Amino acid sequence: xxxxxxxxxxxxxxxxxxxxxxxxxxxxxxxxxxxxxxxxxxxxxxxxxxxxxxxxxxxxxxxxxxxxxxxxxxxxxxxxxxxxxxxxxxxxxxxxxxxxxxxxxxxxxxxxxxxxxxxxxxxxxxxxxxxxxxxxxxxxxxxxxxxxxxxxxxxxxxxxxxxxxxxxxxxxxxxxxxxxxxxxxxxxxxxxxxxxxxxxxxxxxxxxxxxxxxxxxxxxxxxxxxxxxxxxxxxxxxxxxxxxxxxxxxxxxxxxxxxxxxxxxxxxxxxxxxxxxxxxxxxxxxxxxxxxxxxxxxxxxxxxxxxxxxxxxxxxxxxxxxxxxxxxxxxxxxxx
Amino acid sequence: xxxxxxxxxxxxxxxxxxxxxxxxxxxxxxxxxxxxxxxxxxxxxxxxxxxxxxxxxxxxxxxxxxxxxxxxxxxxxxxxxxxxxxxxxxxxxxxxxxxxxxxxxxxxxxxxxxxxxxxxxxxxxxxxxxxxxxxxxxxxxxxxxxxxxxxxxxxxxxxxxxxxxxxxxxxxxxxxxxxxxxxxxxxxxxxxxxxxxxxxxxxxxxxxxxxxxxxxxxxxxxxxxxxxxxxxxxxxxxxxxxxxxxxxxxxxxxxxxxxxxxxxxxxxxxxxxxxxxxxxxxxxxxxxxxxxxxxxxxxxxxxxxxxxxxxxxxxxxxxxxxxxxxxxxxxxxxxxxxxxxxxxxxxxxxxxxxxxxxxxxxxxx
Numbered sequence: 284x285x286x287x288x289x290x291x292x293x294x295x296x297x298x299x300x301x302x303x304x305x306x307x308x309x310x311x312x313x314x315x316x317x318x319x320x321x322x323x324x325x326x327x328x329x330x331x332x333x334x335x336x337x338x339x340x341x342x343x344x345x346x347x348x349x350x351x352x353x354x355x356x357x358x359x360x361x362x363x364x365x366x367x368x369x370x371x372x373x374x375x376x377x378x379x380x381x382x383x384x385x386x387x388x389x390x391x392x393x394x395x396x397x398x399x400x401x402x403x404x405x406x407x408x409x410x411x412x413x414x415x416x417x418x419x420x421x422x423x424x425x426x427x428x429x430x431x432x433x434x435x436x437x438x439x440x441x442x443x444x445x446x447x448x449x450x451x452x453x454x455x456x457x458x459x460x461x462x463x464x465x466x467x468x469x470x471x472x473x474x475x476x477x478x479x480x481x482x483x484x485x486x487x488x489x490x491x492x493x494x495x496x497x498x499x500x501x502x503x504x505x506x507x508x509x510x511x512x513x514x515x516x517x518x519x520x521x522x523x524x525x526x527x528x529x530x531x532x533x534x535x536x537x538x539x540x541x542x543x544x545x546x547x548x549x550x551x552x553x554x555x556x557x558x559x560x561x562x563x564x565x566x567x568x569x570x571x572x573x574x575x576x577x578x579x580x581x582x583x584x585x586x587x588x589x590x591x592x593x594x595x596x597x598x599x600x601x602x603x604x605x606x607x608x609x610x611x612x613x614x615x616x617x618x619x
Numbered sequence: 620x621x622x623x624x625x626x627x628x629x630x631x632x633x634x635x636x637x638x639x640x641x642x643x644x645x646x647x648x649x650x651x652x653x654x655x656x657x658x659x660x661x662x663x664x665x666x667x668x669x670x671x672x673x674x675x676x677x678x679x680x681x682x683x684x685x686x687x688x689x690x691x692x693x694x695x696x697x698x699x700x701x702x703x704x705x706x707x708x709x710x711x712x713x714x715x716x717x718x719x720x721x722x723x724x725x726x727x728x729x730x731x732x733x734x735x736x737x738x739x740x741x742x743x744x745x746x747x748x749x750x751x752x753x754x755x756x757x758x759x760x761x762x763x764x765x766x767x768x769x770x771x772x773x774x775x776x777x778x779x780x781x782x783x784x785x786x787x788x789x790x791x792x793x794x795x796x797x798x799x800x801x802x803x804x805x806x807x808x809x810x811x812x813x814x815x816x817x818x819x820x821x822x823x824x825x826x827x828x829x830x831x832x833x834x835x836x837x838x839x840x841x842x843x844x845x846x847x848x849x850x851x852x853x854x855x856x857x858x859x860x861x862x863x864x865x866x867x868x869x870x871x872x873x874x875x876x877x878x879x880x881x882x883x884x885x886x887x888x889x890x891x892x893x894x895x896x897x898x899x900x901x902x903x904x905x906x907x908x909x910x911x912x913x914x915x916x917x918x919x920x921x922x923x924x925x926x927x928x929x930x931x932x933x934x935x936x937x938x939x940x941x942x943x944x945x946x947x948x949x950x951x952x953x954x955x956x957x958x959x960x961x962x963x964x965x966x967x968x969x970x971x972x973x974x975x976x977x978x979x980x981x982x983x984x
Binding site: 468469470541543544545591594596599600601602603604605606608 | 624627628631649652655656657658659661729733833961962970971972973974975
């Protein structure tokens with residue numbers, strides 16, 4: 284099986300489809316919800332409000348330092364649930380596979396999804412695969428949908444953000460964006476760029492005990508930190524003021540961005556959260572977050588103000604204040 | 620860290636102590652970006668003005684040249700390889716990005732050597748590298764051309780729109796409409812050309828030149844060194860960016876440029892045709908000159924209506940003075956190249972808006 288490639292017949296619904304599911308997916312993903320192989324999964328849910336989120340993953344390259352499209356497809360949806368305040372429980376997945384994808388790659392991705400799900404404590408309970416003709420997709424597209432349950436007392440929404448609240452980020456920004464760019468374009472740096480791709484259930488767990496003192500959480504994926512801060516400012520109607528020299532950025536990301544004319548604040552992250560918390564608890568929450576491996580670099584960025592409503596200001600190291608806007612157009616590297 | 624911060628504040632105070640009207644030009648687009656990003660522009664007193672110069676290679680490329688590139692992509696069955704910045708630069712009727720969406724094969728490269736790889740992989744296709752940039756970029760493209768010759772890659776050529784910085788600076792100093800008291804000179808270009816070209820400029824026009832690095836501290840120090848010279852009525856070329864720039868520049872890089880390119884007249888946006896300010900391929904490399912290979916004709920300069928990029932590039936106005944800035948011309952819908960490039964003054968002013976200018980922004984949007 285491992286030496287072959289995915290063929291149109293693997294999507295026929297016949298014997299070959301069955302073989303693909305049995306050998307690639309069922310074996311690696313076995314759990315009591317999936318194993319009966321029904322048309323859908325029958326789930327038990329603990330009490331509480333249910334959160335649901337979906338995301339599709341179309342990343343090139345499929346494998347990159349720090350992760351792969353399989354890992355990211357689990358982390359992405361798990362993190363969206365965590366950002367809702369939920370404990371992620373179940374995931375579904377649907378894959379659109381381009382004819383000709385090496386089966387070894389598919390198997391590697393299935394194993395990566397299984398391992399990531401296991402670490403995140405979620406079960407892959409139902410799935411679907413479709414095969415399309417060569418040229419109709421870029422090797423593999425993966426969708427995952429997840430549900431989780433929100434414990435009592437947790438309510439993360441931008442409308443709960445108040446003046447004086449503190450803004451936290453759980454670690455250095457821009458790593459994923461740079462890792463993908465470097466891999467895609469064959470750029471090599473003295474220190475390799477590694478994606479921060481990770482499931483952030485540990486962060487969710489730590490924050491639960493702070494209940495209503497955590498106001499809102501969001502993962503700064505596409506568009507990066509600057510975009511998420513702008514979204515939060517607009518949705519809360521508050522101003523966000525961050526200090527440039529408090530924003531954690533690794534030397535390799537900073538150096539590469541300087542060289543290429545890119546801004547790390549707009550580069551994607553796949554293992555970070557922006558968290559808005561009550562000022563009284565901020566220091567305690569940061570210290571607690573730092574005990575979670577994925578949030579070891581948690582840092583205070585700034586605070587929420589009433590003005591300028593709906594905008595983000597950045598205080599430069601030199602003491603000037605400028606507007607940190609949304610990304611305009613494509614982020615293209617410069618010439619010299 | 621706090622020592623550095625202290626020194627920055629000291630420099631800022633020393634600069635603020637100057638009460639005369641001083642107008643300095645930051646030649647390089649990377650400086651323009653750094654000045655806007657760090658907030659230096661906003662923190663300087665109103666009597667010290669910073670003007671942007673012609674130091675963004677994309678921005679100074681003339682409209683006619685951009686149109687010629689687009690026409691080449693439309694008419695020839697080629698793969699065009701370019702640096703990312705050029706993709707969105709508007710030509711008179713189209714842009715490379717638009718051409719790509721309509722089926723033209725235009726690829727973004729990070730190094731000119733990528734173009735060689737593409738040429739090797741596509742032996743039945745003509746691969747043209749769009750050579751744009753100043754003395755910093757040109758040596759790498761020179762090496763690429765030499766390597767293509769060594770490998771005998773007959774399907775590779777370069778459309779050279781390379782330019783030289785000193786001739787443009789000379790024009791800036793000699794233009795009576797452009798009132799510049801001193802130049803913040805580009806760090807990376809100078810790492811190649813060294814201090815000599817500025818010695819000549821400073822002596823001839825009696826104006827100080829300081830080769831400056833790109834960190835906030837570098838720029839403050841560069842400004843301070845210029846003001847100190849003005850205060851002492853001196854006019855010499857100095858190097859602030861000593862950790863990178865040597866007096867003699869980079870002789871090896873200069874030799875590569877000399878070996879492969881020859882000075883030719885070039886048209887600059889905003890400055891017009893400047894003799895010996897462009898670089899064309901020498902006769903020995905004529906086979907790799909895309910202009911000759913594809914019989915590229917000179918295109919007419921059709922100015923973009925209302926666009927003041929030319930005035931911005933010569934420091935005659937600042938971007939917000941342009942009627943289109945932030946209204947009809949934004950990074951999403953750029954009218955002129957200065958709003959497109961990562962090095963462009965308009966993009967710098969637009970992206971890094973001081974908080975104090977929020978009102979203006981609100982009115983425009």
